[in-house]
Amino acid sequence: MKITEQEVRHVAALAHLELSGDELKRMTHDLDEILAHMDKLRELDTEAVAPMAQVLFPGAENSTLREDEPREPLSHEDAMANAPAAGAGHFKVPRVIER
Amino acid sequence: MEIGKLTITGIQEALRARRVSARELAQEALRTAREENPKTNAYLLLAEERALRAAEAVDAALGRGQDPGPLAGVPVAVKDNIVTRGVRTTCGSRLLENFVPPYDATAVERLERAGAVVLGKTNCDEFAMGSSNENSAFGPVRNPAAPDRVPGGSSGGSAAAVAQGTAVAALGSDTGGSIRQPASFCGVVGLSPTYGRVSRYGLVAFASSLDRIGPLARNVRDAAAVLQAMAGRDERDSTSAFAPVPDYQAAMTGEARGLRVGVPLEYFEGLTQDTAAQMEKARALLASLGCELREISLPHTSYAIPCYYIVCTAEASSNLARYDGVRYTWRAPQAETLAEMYSLTRGQGFGAECKRRIMLGTYVLSAGYYDAYYLKAQKVRTLITRDFLAAFEQVDVIATPVSPFPAFRLGEKLDDPLQMYLSDIFTITASLAGLPGLSVPCGRTAEGLPVGLQLIGPHFGEPVLFRLGDAFERAGGASL
Numbered sequence: 001m002k003i004t005e006q007e008v009r010h011v012a013a014l015a016h017l018e019l020s021g022d023e024l025k026r027m028t029h030d031l032d033e034i035l036a037h038m039d040k041l042r043e044l045d046t047e048a049v050a051p052m053a054q055v056l057f058p059g060a061e062n063s064t065l066r067e068d069e070p071r072e073p074l075s076h077e078d079a080m081a082n083a084p085a086a087g088a089g090h091f092k093v094p095r096v097i098e099r
Numbered sequence: 100m101e102i103g104k105l106t107i108t109g110i111q112e113a114l115r116a117r118r119v120s121a122r123e124l125a126q127e128a129l130r131t132a133r134e135e136n137p138k139t140n141a142y143l144l145l146a147e148e149r150a151l152r153a154a155e156a157v158d159a160a161l162g163r164g165q166d167p168g169p170l171a172g173v174p175v176a177v178k179d180n181i182v183t184r185g186v187r188t189t190c191g192s193r194l195l196e197n198f199v200p201p202y203d204a205t206a207v208e209r210l211e212r213a214g215a216v217v218l219g220k221t222n223c224d225e226f227a228m229g230s231s232n233e234n235s236a237f238g239p240v241r242n243p244a245a246p247d248r249v250p251g252g253s254s255g256g257s258a259a260a261v262a263q264g265t266a267v268a269a270l271g272s273d274t275g276g277s278i279r280q281p282a283s284f285c286g287v288v289g290l291s292p293t294y295g296r297v298s299r300y301g302l303v304a305f306a307s308s309l310d311r312i313g314p315l316a317r318n319v320r321d322a323a324a325v326l327q328a329m330a331g332r333d334e335r336d337s338t339s340a341f342a343p344v345p346d347y348q349a350a351m352t353g354e355a356r357g358l359r360v361g362v363p364l365e366y367f368e369g370l371t372q373d374t375a376a377q378m379e380k381a382r383a384l385l386a387s388l389g390c391e392l393r394e395i396s397l398p399h400t401s402y403a404i405p406c407y408y409i410v411c412t413a414e415a416s417s418n419l420a421r422y423d424g425v426r427y428t429w430r431a432p433q434a435e436t437l438a439e440m441y442s443l444t445r446g447q448g449f450g451a452e453c454k455r456r457i458m459l460g461t462y463v464l465s466a467g468y469y470d471a472y473y474l475k476a477q478k479v480r481t482l483i484t485r486d487f488l489a490a491f492e493q494v495d496v497i498a499t500p501v502s503p504f505p506a507f508r509l510g511e512k513l514d515d516p517l518q519m520y521l522s523d524i525f526t527i528t529a530s531l532a533g534l535p536g537l538s539v540p541c542g543r544t545a546e547g548l549p550v551g552l553q554l555i556g557p558h559f560g561e562p563v564l565f566r567l568g569d570a571f572e573r574a575g576g577a578s579l
Contacts, residue, residue, distance in 0.1 A: 008458070015416060015461040016423070016438075017454060018446025030455055030516050031462065037517060038405040041475050044482065051477030052484060054308050055294040055533030057340055057558070064337040078201035084430035091425050094437050 002035040003028060102128045103264020107173050107321045110267065114161060114172050121161075121172035125154035125216045128174035132218055132265040139241045139250070141259035143179050145219035146186045150174070153216045160214075168214030170328050175210060176266040178257050179220040180227050181312065182301040183207055186217075190303050191225040191235035191253075194448035197428045204301020205336070206270060206312045206329045213328035218266055221256030225450045226419065227272055227305045229253050230280060230522050233513055234452040241509070244286055244549055248506040251281030254315065258285040261315050268316040268325050272302055274309045275407055276501075276526025279538035282315050283501035283551020286540045286577070288322045288568070289315045291526075293559050294533035295340035297326070298333030306414035307338075309407075309530050319539060319568040323347035326561065342559050350562035355570035356389030358563070361494035365400035366525055371504045373544035378500050380579040381541050381552045381571075385498065388570055393494055397486040400528060402479050407527040408520055409463050409476035415453075416460025422448065455516060484532040491557040496567055499525050501538045501551035529555045537564040539571055542579030552576065 005028045012019050012027075019027060076089060085092040100119060113119045129147055136142050160167040177183060180190045182200035189195045207217065224234035232240040232255025240255040242248040243263040250259045254271030258281035261269050271278040273291035282289025290313045297312045304310060314325035330344045367378065386392055424430035424444030431443035449457065463472035490497060502522060512519045529536040534555055541552040552571070556564045 003462070011458055011462045011465065014465060015457050016441035016445055017449070017457060018442040019454070020446075023451075023454070027455065027458060031458060033517050034408065034459060034520070035462075038409060038472065041402060041405050041409075041472075041479055044399075044402060044479060046475060046478035046482070049478040049481050051474055052481040053477055054338070055558075057295065057342065059341055063341065064334075066334045074201055081201060082198055082428045083426060084424060084428060093425055094435060094440055096437050 002032045100124070100127055101264065102131050102174060102267065105267050106318065107170065107267060107324045110172050111169070114157070114167070121154035121157035121216065122151065124172050125150045125174060125218070128216070128218055128265065132260070135263055135265050138246065139243055139259045139263055140238050141221055141240050141256040141263060141265070142176065142219045143189060143222050143237055143256070144187055146183070146217055149186060150216050150218050153211055157214050157216070168212065169324060170210060171214030173215045173267050174218050175215045175325070176218050176221045176257055176260040176269040177207060178223050178254050178269070178271050180223055180272055180303040181207060181270055182303065183217065183220065186220065188220065188303070189237070190227070191223045191237060192448065192450070192453070193236045194422050194429050195427060202301065205298035205333045207301065209329050210325070215328070221254070221260055221269060223256055224253035225453050226303065227253040227274060227277055228415070228452050228456055230276070230519050231507070231512065232256065232281070233509065234450055236450055239509055242285060242506050244547065245506060248508055248548070249284065251284035251506060253277040255281045257315050258282050258287055258289065261285070261287045261317060268314055268321050270312055271315050273311050273313055273530070274306050274411060275530045276523045278313045278315060279501050279526050279536050279551070279553060280523065282538040284506040284549060286543070286549030287315055287317055288319050288540065289313065289538040290322050290326060290561070290564070291530070291536045292326060292330065292561060293340070293535045295338050296535070296559070296561070297329045298336040298339045300333055300335040304418040306411040307418065308414060309411060319537070319565055319572050320348070320351060323351065323565045345562050347562060347565050350566045351569040352566060353570055353573060355567050358390045358496060358567055359494040360385055360390045360392050360567070361395040361490055361497040362392055363395050363397045363400070363490070363497060363499060365397055366499035369503050370500060374500055374502070374504055374550055377542050377544070377550040377579060378552070381498070381576065384571060384574055384576060384579065388574055390567070395490050395494060395497070397490060397528065399479065399482045399486050403483055403528045403531060404520060404524055406476045406479040406483065407523070407531055408459065409472050410480060410531070412456045412460035413464050413473050414460070416457045416464065419453065419457055452516070480531050483528055487532045487534060495563055497555040499553045499555065501525060501553040505544050505548035505550055525553060534558060535561050535564055537568045539568045540577040542577065
């Protein structure tokens with residue numbers, strides 16, 4: 001076993017993902033199989049290999065920065081338009097701090 | 100006027116000779132799409148108003164004697180993970196069922212500026228995660244070549260729309276093969292450009308170090324014309340490349356003599372008999388074009404699947420963290436506390452494959468596993484990239500199958516995620532290395548299923564891919 005149901009429960013909590021009992025079982029089975037396949041990477045000695053995080057091409061250090069000129073931003077209304085709940089120009093969420 | 104037979108050049112000539120107006124073309128395309136869509140479910144939405152407005156602007160420009168742009172009047176479909184201002188963009192997810200973006204993706208903006216007419220949004224695997232288009236919350240797409248089979252994924256709707264003849268070209272996105280594989284399954288041309296060649300601004304993020312927008316079209320020339328209009332630096336995407344954009348049409352000389360084409364041994368193992376037979380014919384055709392075929396080796400190929408599924412799920416788990424019930428239209432109605440709002444919204448909103456990838460990604464990034472999985476995969480990514488860089492010292496292009504098999508049946512691999520992942524084996528390597536890959540039709544199997552030839556080029560090697568792809572196509576590659 002690469003992963004137990006208890007570990008899957010822990011990872012789901014880290015990911016803020018509610019999983020049903022059936023989903024937990026299925027997920028444990030799937031992750032176990034996939035992680036076992038991923039172990040293949042251990043065959044390779046990568047001690048002296050640098051990690052690749054991004055495809056990079058030569059360019060000046062700050063070349064991706066544009067001139068700092070103010071521009072018209074997205075309007076407040078447009079930015080809020082897809083909010084599931086909003087009020088007074090803010091996103092509304094369930095109470096965070098108990099009185 | 101059959102939309103399915105038009106080419107971009109043909110449309111430009113017809114418009115300028117006033118044989119047809121852009122409005123008539125758009126109306127015909129919309130009518131065909133509406134009529135044909137029940138057969139495939141390729142479109143999730145037709146943007147009639149926007150399409151007609153764009154077409155009228157082209158006609159007005161022509162009326163004033165102005166140049167309406169190189170893609171004037173060309174009906175294009177856009178994958179539904181590329182945002183369109185005021186036009187619903189769902190990413191194939193319940194979570195975004197009612198999401199109406201407040202801005203346009205750069206790629207869409209540039210296409211429209213070139214005169215293209217965006218017809219609508221195409222179906223895809225949820226958040227582009229899948230190889231069959233069966234992971235869409237809005238139902239699977241059927242392959243126009245064989246309705247009981249998948250169109251491939253994740254850009255299945257875009258490939259089907261082009262194959263079905265309802266759009267002349269389409270935009271897809273490719274993270275591990277999501278343009279090339281559906282293009283091959285449906286028998287159309289698809290290009291995953293060099294990483295950074297096309298701005299990702301407005302492409303809903305899945306795995307940011309791998310994601311690209313690219314064209315699907317019925318021939319190489321049209322794909323090149325669409326790329327031409329989109330490519331180039333965009334200051335709104337810091338990873339978009341500064342490299343100048345060459346003239347792609349000029350690259351297509353019809354001549355491929357002397358090109359050194361690498362044939363990697365590792366990519367010809369485990370093919371179905373039919374696919375292997377088509378690859379044999381492709382090799383012979385390339386040789387007859389005067390290409391010099393060289394057997395090469397890309398020794399780390401078999402490590403690509405685990406490497407890719409660690410890197411992409413890690414990035415996906417971070418990117419999908421934003422769907423928390425606060426900003427993007429949907430929140431689980433039962434949620435009473437903040438913690439419930441997060442976990443119920445995500446638990447009910449995401450489909451099975453998204454959940455699997457979020458879980459995998461969270462796991463490989465979590466304390467105690469980061470070095471063993473994520474860091475290890477990043478190092479292996481370096482090795483896979485080095486394989487390619489070494490190969491391109493000896494060859495100009497690498498030729499491989501796009502997929503080990505042709506389109507499979509709906510439901511065939513749905514219950515076995517690992518088998519589904521393994522179907523990306525020949526496309527994810529170029530994705531990891533940031534290289535461009537072109538999928539060109541390479542005949543059909545005995546059952547009539549399309550097979551695709553993948554041409555991989557060096558970074559910014561799109562011109563040589565178009566040159567060889569176009570020559571292959573003209574020499575009859577599609578009817579091998």
